[in-house]
Amino acid sequence: MIRIEGQPVLTAAEMRAAEDAVIATGVTVDTLMDRAGTAIAHAVRRLAGSNAILILCGPGNNGGDGYVAARVLAELGATVRVAALSEPRTDAASAARAGWPGPIEALAEAKPAPVLVDALFGTGLTRPLNGTSPQTPNTPPAKAGAQLGTAIDDVPGSPNWTPASAGEVSVVERLHTLTTAATLAIAIDLPSGLATDSGHALTTPPVFHLTLALGALKPVHLLQPAARYCGEIRLLDIGVPVTSQIEVLKSPHLAPPGPDAHKYTRGMVGVIAGTMAGAADLAALAAMRAGAGYVTLLGDSAGPPHALVRAAFSDHALANDRIGALVIGPGLGRDDTARVRLDAALAASHPLVLDGDALRLLDPDRIRALTVPVILTPHAGEFDALFGRSADDKITRARDAAARTGAIVVFKGADTVIAAPDGRVRLAPGASDWLSTAGTGDVLAGAIGAMLAAGLDPLAAAAAGVWLHGEAARRSGPAFIADDLADALRSARASL
Numbered sequence: 088m089i090r091i092e093g094q095p096v097l098t099a100a101e102m103r104a105a106e107d108a109v110i111a112t113g114v115t116v117d118t119l120m121d122r123a124g125t126a127i128a129h130a131v132r133r134l135a136g137s138n139a140i141l142i143l144c145g146p147g148n149n150g151g152d153g154y155v156a157a158r159v160l161a162e163l164g165a166t167v168r169v170a171a172l173s174e175p176r177t178d179a180a181s182a183a184r185a186g187w188p189g190p191i192e193a194l195a196e197a198k199p200a201p202v203l204v205d206a207l208f209g210t211g212l213t214r215p216l217n218g219t220s221p222q223t224p225n226t227p228p229a230k231a232g233a234q235l236g237t238a239i240d241d242v243p244g245s246p247n248w249t250p251a252s253a254g255e256v257s258v259v260e261r262l263h264t265l266t267t268a269a270t271l272a273i274a275i276d277l278p279s280g281l282a283t284d285s286g287h288a289l290t291t292p293p294v295f296h297l298t299l300a301l302g303a304l305k306p307v308h309l310l311q312p313a314a315r316y317c318g319e320i321r322l323l324d325i326g327v328p329v330t331s332q333i334e335v336l337k338s339p340h341l342a343p344p345g346p347d348a349h350k351y352t353r354g355m356v357g358v359i360a361g362t363m364a365g366a367a368d369l370a371a372l373a374a375m376r377a378g379a380g381y382v383t384l385l386g387d388s389a390g391p392p393h394a395l396v397r398a399a400f401s402d403h404a405l406a407n408d409r410i411g412a413l414v415i416g417p418g419l420g421r422d423d424t425a426r427v428r429l430d431a432a433l434a435a436s437h438p439l440v441l442d443g444d445a446l447r448l449l450d451p452d453r454i455r456a457l458t459v460p461v462i463l464t465p466h467a468g469e470f471d472a473l474f475g476r477s478a479d480d481k482i483t484r485a486r487d488a489a490a491r492t493g494a495i496v497v498f499k500g501a502d503t504v505i506a507a508p509d510g511r512v513r514l515a516p517g518a519s520d521w522l523s524t525a526g527t528g529d530v531l532a533g534a535i536g537a538m539l540a541a542g543l544d545p546l547a548a549a550a551a552g553v554w555l556h557g558e559a560a561r562r563s564g565p566a567f568i569a570d571d572l573a574d575a576l577r578s579a580r581a582s583l
C-alpha cells in the first residue's frame with residue numbers, strides 16, 4: 088500500500104488509456120485484474136487479521152477484481168465469502184469469477200461480516216444506481232459443508248444456477264446495511280455510487296474506512312464531496328505506468344536559512360492593510376511564522392507582534408525593491424481607498440498574492456494584463472464572482488481560470504485545487520474541517536506570500552503555502568482560531 092502524497096491523479100478515461108497502453112504490449116486484462124486482485128487480497132489480509140471477510144462483486148471489472156481477491160484471500164487462509172449483484176458482463180470478470188472456488192451468495196440475502204469489501208462498481212459507473220439490481224442472483228443451493236472450495240457449478244451462470252425470481256434488491260440499501268454492520272469497510276478503487284472524475288456522488292454511498300485505489304489515484308479520491316466517503320486512501324501498484332499533470336500535494340522542500348542568510352535573503356513580504364486591519368495583521372503574522380525574513384505592513388494596524396514593521400501606506404513604501412511579494416486583499420475593503428491601494432499595488436511590479444476583497448475589485452482581463460507572477464486565492468464565492476458559475480468539476484474550473492488569467496489559482500475549500508496556466512494541478516487532500524473559521528484564509532495568503540518572497544516559483548510557492556497551512560491546521564487540533572493557526576505554521580515548518 089502506497090501513501091498518496093505526490094502521486095499522479097488520472098481521470099477514468101486516462102486510466103483506461105494507461106491500461107490499454109500496457110495491454111498493447113501484450114499484457115492481458117486478465118493479468119492486470121490478477122495483479123489488482125492479488126494486491127487487494129494482501130492488503131485486506133493485513134488489515135482484516137483473522138476476521139471474516141465479505142466481498143461484494145458487481146458486473147464489471149471492479150467485480151472481477153473482487154473475485155480474484157476472494158480467491159487469493161482464501162489461498163492465504165482467510166475466511167472469505169462472496170456476494171454478487173448480477174452476472175459478470177466482461178470476459179475478464181467472468182474468468183475471475185470462474186476462478187473463485189467457493190459459493191456465491193445473492194447480494195439481497197448476504198449476511199454481514201466484520202470486514203466488508205465493496206467491489207460492486209468502480210470507474211465504469213456512469214449513471215446513478217437506480218436502487219435495484221436488474222439481475223439478482225439467486226442464492227446457490229446450499230450443499231452440506233459448502234464452504235471454501237465448493238464446486239464451480241454452484242455459481243451464477245453455471246448449469247445448476249437459476250436466475251432470480253424473488254424480486255429485486257436495492258443495491259444501495261444492501262451496500263449501506265452491510266457496510267454499517269462491518270467494523271472495517273474497504274472500497275475497491277472507489278466507493279460504489281461515486282463518479283470517478285467530478286467529485287460528485289451519483290448515488291450516495293456509505294462512508295468507508297479505507298479505499299484502495301488501483302493503479303493510480305482519481306479525482307474522486309481528492310475532490311469533495313466524494314472524498315469524504317473514501318476514508319483513508321491507499322494506492323495499490325498494478326504495474327501500469329502512469330503520468331499526469333495533476334498530482335496530490337506533497338510536503339515541500341524548504342531549505343533552512345544558510346549561514347550567510349540575512350532578513351532580506353529570506354524574503355521580504357509587504358502586506359497591505361485596509362478597512363479590517365485585523366485580517367492584514369493575520370496575513371502578516373502568518374508570513375512571519377512561515378519563515379519570511381522581514382514583513383512590513385502598509386496601512387493601519389494595531390496588534391502584535393513587535394517584529395512586524397509597520398508603515399503608513401504610500402507609493403514610496405511600496406516602491407521598496409527589496410519586497411519579494413505583496414499580499415493584498417485580506418480586510419482590504421471595497422471603498423475608494425481600497426481601489427487606490429489596489430491600483431498602487433498592481434503598479435508596483437512586485438510578485439502578487441491577491442486574496443479576499445482584491446479579487447472582488449478585479450476582473451480576469453486586468454489580472455491577465457499583469458506582467459509579474461500572480462497567485463489568486465479565491466474561495467468558492469470569490470471564484471464564482473470572478474469567473475462565473477459553472478457546472479464543471481473543480482479541477483477543470485481552476486485550470487480554466489489559470490489559463491484565462493495567466494495566474495496561479497488556489498481554489499480554496501475542503502478540497503483545495505491549485506492550478507497553473509500550463510495545466511499543472513496540485514490537489515490538497517483532507518483539510519481539517521476546523522479550518523472553517525474566520526481569518527484562516529488571511530493566514531493562507533500570508534503563508535503563500537512568504538513562500539513567494541523566498542524565491543519559490545509561483546506554483547511551488549502556492550503549493551508550499553497550502554501544505555504548511557494544512558499541516559498547521561492538523562497540528563492545531565480542534566477549535567483553533569486563526570491566530571493559533573498562524574502560530575502553528577512555525578511547527579509545521581519545523582516538521583519538514
Ligand SMILES: NC(=O)C1=CN([C@@H]2O[C@H](COP(=O)(O)OP(=O)(O)OC[C@H]3O[C@@H](n4cnc5c(N)ncnc54)[C@H](OP(=O)(O)O)[C@@H]3O)[C@@H](O)[C@H]2O)[C@@H](O)CC1
Nearest residue numbers: 106119120147148149208209210211212213214215216276
Ligand atoms: N480496465 C482494466 O484493464 C482494469 C480495470 N480494473 C478494474 O475495473 C474497474 C472498471 O471496470 P469496468 O469498466 O468494467 O467498470 P465497473 O466499475 O466494474 O462497472 C461497470 C459495469 O457496471 C454497469 N453499470 C454502470 N452503471 C450502472 C448502474 N447505474 N446500474 C447498474 N449497472 C451499472 C456497466 O454496465 P453498462 O454501463 O455497460 O450497461 C458495467 O457492466 C476499475 O474500477 C478497476 O476496479 C482493474 O481490474 C485493473 C485492470
Ligand SMILES: [K+]
Nearest residue numbers: 205208275277
Ligand atoms: K467499489
